[in-house]
Amino acid sequence: MSATDPLMNAPQPAPVVSSISERPGLLSLRGVDKVFNGDVVALKDLNLDVRQGDFMSLLGPSGCGKSTALRIISDLLHPTRGSVEWAGGHSQNDLGVVFQEPTLMPWATVAKNVYLPFRLQGKSYASVKDEILEALKLVGLEKFQNAYPRELSGGMKMRVSIARAMVTRPRLILMDEPFAALDEITRFKLNNDLLELKAKINCTVIFVTHSVFESVFLSDRIVVMAARPGRVLREVQVDAPYPRDEVFRTSAEYAAHCRAASDALHEAMGG
């Protein structure tokens, strides 16, 4: 382990910490810099160790490079310096992505939208029909498989987007502020469902959010980032066990974690 491992600076030496660090590694970013146009330093010496089964949130002020980090992980951007290393090598199959907008193809039905990752792999619809139905069932939309996106509400579209991201059972799902555009009731519901889903398909999630509450409710690791230049400020671990539910949302434990994350965020914003 390098000295810059954020886990070394973790504030609480709770038992869960050791259990997180005992998880096998999945992906690590080593000394990643990203410079745009020769002078915009979006990321400076970013180190991140993602482990299998993590629910990691990236929390930080606008412009601190959260989206840039995700784009580097998904290989849409190349780091200016540093490297991204996948444990056991990286294949196209490793990733599912959910953006802030549902990003569905309006001309295709719900089922055909979820089919997309398989279709691009050259698989026939018939051969993956069961997986598609299963994914739709997991997000509770099996009745809408023949609907077109425009017939769905914002929350339902987001569910389709999540189904598409997980239908190939990727090792890692990247989510860039997926629920930011939704109303609070829908967001809470989707938060709960997302946790259930993750437990069911047993994947790793990196989740970008602006919301302290959302990050505490969802994740076991919150990586707080600071801007100018974008970097990891510190990691806050949420050692509450899963499954988490509405009881957790109102617990004192939850409030304490929110305070810790919120303090870290204030520090990140230079306050």
Add this chain to the structure above:
Amino acid sequence: MAVTDPTQIDTAPDADEIARLRTRRLEKFGKYALPLIVMALAIWFWDRIVVWNEIPHYILPGPGRVWDTLVTDWAILFDAAKLTAKTTILALIFAVIGGAGLAILFNQSKMVEMSFYPYAVILQVTPVVSIAPLIFIYVESKTAGMLLCAWIVAFFPVLSSTTLGLNSVDHNLRDLFRIYGATRWQRLTMLQLPSALPYFLGGLKIAGGLSLIGAVVAELVAGTGGVGAGLAMRIQEAGYRLNIARMFAALSMIAAMGVFLFAALSIVSHLLLRKWHESALSRES
């Protein structure tokens, strides 16, 4: 306090709802009825002007006379219409193939686009009437010449709107395709072409009208001989003979063809987009 049973909701329409339904019904009726009423009034007024002022038919024939001409000259006019329609439709088909094909080619190769797009623009901005005489000097076949004229006018809207469409792919969807390792071909067929479809259909509607204009201009420049006469030729010919009624009859047929073409293309467009595109949504406001 009375406890209301939520299953006993009164779903009878309120005043707003009734007013809105009535407006919608009126609008639906008006959409078809009003233009027809206007047309009937205009024809009646036209007839009255001719009768009241005793205008001789070689200056302005009345609508009745035009109708009679349409009936008696139907054989000639219908043959002419078939020729004009043939040029128009062929030109439109070539405009679609050429316009969309060029758009895809330009989209696939920036170099090709940079090299040739300016010439497509030049071809478009040069009035076809001024190119047409040259075309008929160098192109042996009258039919081919007329097609070429009509094509020059019609292909550009297809080209420019399809180009716009191919470039209007949602950024996140493009990223998603990259993340999943889509090939260039997959990106083109599964993402760019469907994204471009509404734009293409918009261009197609414009191209339909333009190919008719192109066909008419081409006929006028080409003159008679060889391939027989289209509607535009019949108009010119009737003009020389002061057969004004036949001019009106032929003109009304050209107009009817234009309307028919536009309506047909609108229906095609609606059918292709109705399932998913916003433009085909009938949302109540």
